[in-house]
Amino acid sequence: MMFAKSIKATVALVGFGFCTSAMAENPLIQTYYSPDPAPVVFGDTLCTYSGNDEGGSFFTMHGWRVSCTTDMVNWTDMNTLILEAGDFNGSAKKNGDWAAQCIRRNDKYYYYVTVESAQGGRAINVAVSDKKEGPFKDALNGKHLAGPNWDYIDPTVFIDDDGVAWLYWGNPKLYYCPLKENMIECASDIQVSDMSTFNGKYTEGPWIHKRGKKYYMIYAAGGIPESIDYSWSDSPTGPWTYKGVIMPSSEPGAAFTVHSGIVDFKGRSFFFYHNQKNVKGGGFSRSTAIEEFTWNADGTIPTIRATDSGVVKPIKNLDPFVRVEAETKSWVGGMTVNTSDGYTIIEHVGSEYGNVFLTNMNSGFYTKVRSVDMGDGADRITVCTRGSGGMLELHTGSENGALLASMNIPASTAWEEHTFDVTDAAGVDDLYFVVKQGGFDFDYWYMESEKTAVPQTAYKGTAAMIPGKIEAENYDEGGHNKSFYDNDRENQGKVYREDEVDLVDISDSKCGDAACSGYAIGYTQENEWVEYTINVTADAKYDITANIATAFETAGMQLFVDDTAITDAISFEKVDSVFTTYKVVDVGSVELKKGEHVLKLLITGPYLNVDWLQFTDPNATTIIREVRLTSQANVSYNVFGVTGKFLGRVENADANLFATLKNAGFADGVYIVRAIGQSKALRVKVK
Template identity: 40%
Template sequence: MRRVKLTALVAAVCMQFSLYAQNPIIQTHFTPDPAPIVHKGTVYVYTGDDIPGYDFYNMTKWRVFSSTDMVNWRDYGSPISLESFEWARDRGWAAQCIERDGKFYWYICAQTTANDMAIGVAVSDSPTGPFKDALGKPLITTGAWSTIDPTVHIDDDGQAYMYWGNGSLFYVKLNKDMVSYAGAIVEVPQSVESFGGIRQPKGTSETNSQAVQPKDTYIEGPWLYKKNNQYYQMFAGMSKGAESLSYSISNSPTGPWKYQGKIMTDQPTNSFTNHGGIIDFKGKSYLFYHTGLLPGGGSYGRATAIEEFNYNPDGSIPLITMSKKGVQPVAILNPYSRTEAETIAWAEKCTTRQDEKVGVYVTDIRTGGHIKVRSVDFGSTSPKIFTATLAAGLDGGILEVHVDSLKGPTLASINVPRTGGWDSWKTLNKNIDVKVTGVHDLYFVFKSHNIISGRKLFNFDHWVFKQ
């Protein structure tokens, strides 16, 4: 056997790709408005689903992904869509999911058949679904277009709060059942002290606007959470020509709020909007946000990105700069357990799809594409067999597995045959004659038998190494 060693050259190539290819964290779909939660040692992020190519936010579904290491994200597809809510008509915008007593409540906003925006809720016994409309009607409806972007927090005493709003900020106290609320809808007063300023009315003259221009103002996208007995209200605020991420704090979940400043501003996100979420995971703090930096993206084609940060000693949040390198892994991936092919750190020239037979799988695989999986630990004993489950309606192509870079040592090369159809799955094995131990990044590289072929090659469901 040949042994794989991380030479200086290979390590340099590995580092180059690792630094470049991590943000946005999902490349197979457009994933705006990330809303992360931590549940039993796993991070789940709930996103929208932009449809680029139109000058508006034409979302019709929501997506969910998970990770235990912050770099390899498993795609669970779209457990809910506008079709899940009989009262919804269009515009499925930002949403957030939260767990209570073993059930998961996914709060969404959508245009109703009455032609306003409303907030609804879907429920599931699992963070990845299946979800169903909990009420058969909206939870919050006000007849206004500002009823968008719900965020939910359950306080230490068990009381749950839901905030929302565009231009204005509102909240209600949710009942313990999480699908009803008690009391009236409360509008949060806004001022320079609370949110950095007051939004200028439409039609304000440029001269007056400059004269009273606030340093910030609440626009939309609230994110409520608690840390060290302090309540944080992050929101999309005002920046130069685009939204910033800003925040206020309070000693109470209902305020009064005290403006603290901007978290992310004046960054080359290629998106007018920004929408964020903050979590702690395995002793580290993370900001989730979105950019328009995927190919074909922009303000109407946005994708989730992540940055790690450290709170200041006084609990304040520093100014955070977006990066291409993103975050580093906080755990390892076990190659000897079945791994879904849609568990991805970086992907090019492929996407994912779901069906009732196998769930989510990788498809639209093209020559020159690849999937990168980070921080794979082979341990001290080298694997002997690589196994992959694939399907092809035509002569499939070649699946190569490389170590540490796209052109690194080849662990396995599988000729994918015609399996009998794009949904006719076949498990293929390949003996490994290269010895590999320790932690490495893996690259699943897609090639065609015909170098000039641009057609779809094969579908890819899952893989595993065997000793």
């Protein structure tokens, strides 16, 4: 990352007290005060942009910041300052950098911010960058997008389904305009909303969100102290209908001003806000907090309460076998962030300028990283540090939990990697890097394991052929979090294979009217997965069926090819009250390209046993055009629907197969039949 000015490498110590995971995960950023959160999703990453409270007796705010996450529990400080008033070519005064929001369009990032105009009054300015973390540059060369006007604060922006971008802002009125395609000019005159439709509640801090066909305007309401209320509309321009309070002003730790944002990410919904909990400086030192919530069935937003816990369940576990930035953390006790400023950095770091790292590493300080998946076990940890040296310990569970590694950090004037042995580092756990003796800066870390060096390969070296049947127990080789993921890490079935995937012997089970054979995946839990290397023989649309068993209504799965979803998350009805009855079910149809791919089976609902997956090309079967089809007498046939769904079996078929199906009770329609023990399929029309 590059910075516009080297002064941006300076950061003040934030006055947070120590707080362990047992006590809190809110506020989610402890290395700086982060008022006016503006969450935005960029693919697999969610970033929250914020101001930068300086404390004191007023809203003195110098510059803007951003922190990002991929799991909703560990947040990475992307920079110290990504933009400040001085970057606007003389149009903005210093220390008046108020609420802002970022959006991406055409591979550019546009940042709409509140400034105190050099001409007097407030104004909306816009900056642009090629990267979400900046640095951002003035997009209008010293001009305001809107203003100056003392009402012009707190911009919020979104792009509607028709491609039109809308910008809103204001206190005590709600102003708006559509933006031109260039995103830096209003496409029409600035409009003022009909404020009477807000029931006198609207104050400031608007946030626009669209869900389905409804437009939600969320805002600070009711005067001082403020609550967070919302209205909705069927149009981006209103009229707005007042819907109620989201977060009351009486919540513990509430600041007298509020600012919020709502975002949907990875199928879950999150409410961002700021408060003055766990900070010094009261309402002028505010920090971002977050709560997960579920929308009401009628589309309304529930009342959301402020908690200390924040997001309890991560989106995913953190992988320690790749480089992890030291500034990626769920909680920091005392440390702060800084950036390099022109000195030489080793090759692993990348840029010679702008590298972000943890500093102020005093004795007793610590950083916590949540939900780290160490797989079958790590053997070593490497840390990148510089400085006069010191002592760093790695613990699990808490600052005083089980000791995994003691790291005697040597002195170094340049960034250097140092490797240490770790013990009992396996499974999913929270990690704590605890400083026992300070004097060094901390850039990044990663773990290594002999087991993690095992590549992912097809089971016994042979890819599963498509079209064809994939036996669920023949998942790829490679190990935990590479070819499979198992929540409890224990082999509960203890059959067929010896890793953590739970398999069951189904030889005593029933598959239709016949006995099953082989093995199935069992004891499944939500978010577990297995992968298969597949070889698709031809470009085609394949019908997918599966042989499953479940005694619950909660079971479900989803399929991916090369990490792209090819089915929705499918929920299955209970097959039987026991897990020994298997049934063939439709999974869907998908276009696949010829060649080798990786298929992932993800468990989306627990208690699902999977015996096999079948990929069928219905156009590849032999089509029999005769209505009356003769066949061998006294042969048994399996009967399938045209999508490959198993429908039953006819025993000792008559030589007239059409008549056999008709007499067996099959309704008029087209069926695919296959003689037991043969691969050739026939298509038969019954009418």
